[in-house]
Amino acid sequence: MPNHAEPSSRLTPPINKSNLSVTELKEVARNLRRHVVKMIAAAGSGHPGGSLSAADIITALYFRVLRYDPHNAQWPDRDRFILSKGHAAPILYAALAESGYFPVEELLTLRKLDSRLQGHTDRNLTPGVEMSAGALGQGLSFSVGVALAAKLDRRDYRVYVLLSDGECDEGQTWEAALSAAHFKLDNLVAIVDCNRLQLSGWTRDIMNLEPFAQKWQAFGWHTIEIDGHDFDGILAALQECQNMKAKPTVVIAHTTKGKGVSFMENNVSFHGKAPTPEEAEKALKELG
Amino acid sequence: MAGISTRESYGKTLVELGKDNPNIIVLDADLSPSTMTHFFAKEFPDRFFDCGLEEQNMIGIAAGLAASGKTVFASTFAVFASCRCFDQVRMCLSQMGLNVKVVATHGGISVGEDGTSHQAIEDLALYCALPGLTVIVPADGIETAEAVKVAASTYGPFYIRLGRPKTPFVYPESYHFALGKAVTMRQGRDATVIAMGIMVAMALEASDVLARQGIDCRVINMHTLKPLDEEAVVKAASETGAIVVAEEHLAHGGLGSRIAQVVAREKPVPMGFVNLGDRYASSGKAEELLERYGLTAKDIEEGVRAVVKRKQDT
Numbered sequence: 001m002p003n004h005a006e007p008s009s010r011l012t013p014p015i016n017k018s019n020l021s022v023t024e025l026k027e028v029a030r031n032l033r034r035h036v037v038k039m040i041a042a043a044g045s046g047h048p049g050g051s052l053s054a055a056d057i058i059t060a061l062y063f064r065v066l067r068y069d070p071h072n073a074q075w076p077d078r079d080r081f082i083l084s085k086g087h088a089a090p091i092l093y094a095a096l097a098e099s100g101y102f103p104v105e106e107l108l109t110l111r112k113l114d115s116r117l118q119g120h121t122d123r124n125l126t127p128g129v130e131m132s133a134g135a136l137g138q139g140l141s142f143s144v145g146v147a148l149a150a151k152l153d154r155r156d157y158r159v160y161v162l163l164s165d166g167e168c169d170e171g172q173t174w175e176a177a178l179s180a181a182h183f184k185l186d187n188l189v190a191i192v193d194c195n196r197l198q199l200s201g202w203t204r205d206i207m208n209l210e211p212f213a214q215k216w217q218a219f220g221w222h223t224i225e226i227d228g229h230d231f232d233g234i235l236a237a238l239q240e241c242q243n244m245k246a247k248p249t250v251v252i253a254h255t256t257k258g259k260g261v262s263f264m265e266n267n268v269s270f271h272g273k274a275p276t277p278e279e280a281e282k283a284l285k286e287l288g
Numbered sequence: 289m290a291g292i293s294t295r296e297s298y299g300k301t302l303v304e305l306g307k308d309n310p311n312i313i314v315l316d317a318d319l320s321p322s323t324m325t326h327f328f329a330k331e332f333p334d335r336f337f338d339c340g341l342e343e344q345n346m347i348g349i350a351a352g353l354a355a356s357g358k359t360v361f362a363s364t365f366a367v368f369a370s371c372r373c374f375d376q377v378r379m380c381l382s383q384m385g386l387n388v389k390v391v392a393t394h395g396g397i398s399v400g401e402d403g404t405s406h407q408a409i410e411d412l413a414l415y416c417a418l419p420g421l422t423v424i425v426p427a428d429g430i431e432t433a434e435a436v437k438v439a440a441s442t443y444g445p446f447y448i449r450l451g452r453p454k455t456p457f458v459y460p461e462s463y464h465f466a467l468g469k470a471v472t473m474r475q476g477r478d479a480t481v482i483a484m485g486i487m488v489a490m491a492l493e494a495s496d497v498l499a500r501q502g503i504d505c506r507v508i509n510m511h512t513l514k515p516l517d518e519e520a521v522v523k524a525a526s527e528t529g530a531i532v533v534a535e536e537h538l539a540h541g542g543l544g545s546r547i548a549q550v551v552a553r554e555k556p557v558p559m560g561f562v563n564l565g566d567r568y569a570s571s572g573k574a575e576e577l578l579e580r581y582g583l584t585a586k587d588i589e590e591g592v593r594a595v596v597k598r599k600q601d602t
């Protein structure tokens with residue numbers, strides 16, 4: 001049965017996540033953003049914008065919310081985090097490494113030949129990665145299947161899936177949205193990284209999604225809107241969805257693409273372009 | 289004609305499997321009365337999910353269930369199971385290597401009256417193109433039951449193409465299906481017909497006629513297209529010196545292409561191809577269409593005579 005690679009013996013000790021304060025979470029997020037810049041700069045290619053916009057959401061999940069054991073990646077009762085927007089792999093890899101799934105030094109092998117850290121996520125190579133993604137629009141369907149399995153097996157794990165706003169153009173996302181509500185998957189939470197930019201421009205110009213929250217409501221989802229860079233708001237939303245019964249929850253997280261690096265913020269050209277060594281140095285200085 | 293449709297055999301086999309294995313989950317896309325997964329749905333309503341007309345979503349859901357340890361069967365018509373959700377199959381089943389069995393019914397032109405939109409004749413090219421997929425086309429109801437059971441107990445993604453109409457039995461009840469192992473239905477020295485699905489019965493019919501004309505024709509059922517039993521192909525080429533491939537599929541990318549690749553590499557001999565060529569069919573009764581588009585025992589006979597002649601001429 002194909003499965004995750006063996007965890008490395010040289011593991012970073014996991015951060016005790018149960019009691020990190022918001023101040024400490026901010027520190028973790030800053031560190032993850034630094035990893036993202038360094039990894040993509042070292043690789044010479046990649047997608048910084050969508051990793052940086054999702055950094056705070058992913059920090060909140062991996063360092064406060066999710067239940068998991070990095071030494072037992074296949075633990076059947078682990079909460080599942082599914083990255084649907086597979087091009088944001090660097091921020092997930094950074095979170096997994098800092099959580100103890102594999103050594104932090106391995107992050108710099110991103111996109112290199114023989115690396116376990118592929119350009120887009122691969123569940124058969126990277127410990128902790130639940131789904132291979134990269135063709136946008138498939139993650140919510142996969143998550144519906146995982147949430148259904150929890151119901152069938154009477155397990156209480158929760159399923160969190162991170163979508164991009166761009167992939168809400170995909171018809172399949174809405175097929176999955178219909179089905180999650182139809183199957184009453186209250187153990188499923190979709191978080192949409194609404195950074196308002198897609199590959200070639202603003203979502204409102206490329207393909208308007210508005211009225212966005214109303215669409216999810218009309219599809220039968222409990223809908224929460226937050227500032228995706230405010231930890232209090234993220235944590236409150238992820239708490240609120242735990243009380244929902246018979247309905248999936250969507251957290252529409254308003255974010256800034258490239259968040260944390262001034263010249264990448266709201267800059268569509270940093271959707272899929274690596275910083276030059278000089279730009280990376282400048283970015284790291286800004287991040288501190 | 290004694291026989292049942294391969295889809296009916298599938299539907300009944302699923303119920304049997306469901307009784308023994310609580311881990312089996314069945315998905316359908318609003319076609320369960322036609323794909324015959326409705327038998328399973330009735331028996332095990334908690335383990336059946338109708339995904340509605342959402343084939344792409346169905347494949348993703350199947351993958352999520354399989355990633356959580358389930359053995360998943362997902363069914364719809366072969367046209368939709370291949371063309372509508374190919375990217376999903378590529379990512380979720382081939383690349384992730386998950387334990388999902390796509391069992392697609394109404395394959396080929398023998399669907400009949402529904403016409404070109406409903407006739408899957410490119411599905412095998414698509415599925416065979418994907419690394420890690422096992423692709424099977426059973427020849428009758430008995431082989432279908434066996435193949436479905438083997439799929440259920442073999443880890444990994446499968447595509448099984450079934451048909452709509454009743455298909456004559458070519459096997460006795462005692463038949464044992466061996467995955468990836470071609471079945472020599474009849475020995476012969478002058479030429480070999482390699483067939484799959486409904487073409488197997490026709491190949492046997494053709495070889496009867498040919499025998500009376502003094503042509504001793506081997507018939508092989510290549511039920512597993514991928515992985516292909518290359519040994520059986522090479523043996524047929526070496527021992528009979530001429531091969532005709534018969535399939536209910538377009539000319540390109542199906543069984544004929546796959547076998548020609550092996551023959552060209554290992555043992556070049558004259559080859560003939562009985563298939564749909566490079567065109568769509570139309571509405572009509574199944575038998576009328578098979579006749580019109582060149583998929584009959586007669587077409588196989590002619591194909592064999594032609595390769596035997598070429599063999600003698602060289």
Ligand SMILES: Cc1ncc(C[n+]2csc(CCOP(=O)(O)OP(=O)(O)O)c2C)c(N)n1
Pocket residue numbers: 047049050051053085087134135136137164165166167193195197198199257271
């Ligand atoms: C099905 C599919 N079509 C096209 C692409 C190419 N692509 C990669 S990212 C992207 C859009 C990026 O915008 P968004 O989805 O909003 O992601 P984010 O802003 O979070 O980076 C596109 C079109 C793809 N990966 N998958």
Ligand SMILES: [Mg+2]
Pocket residue numbers: 164165166193194195196197198
């Ligand atoms: Mg976006």
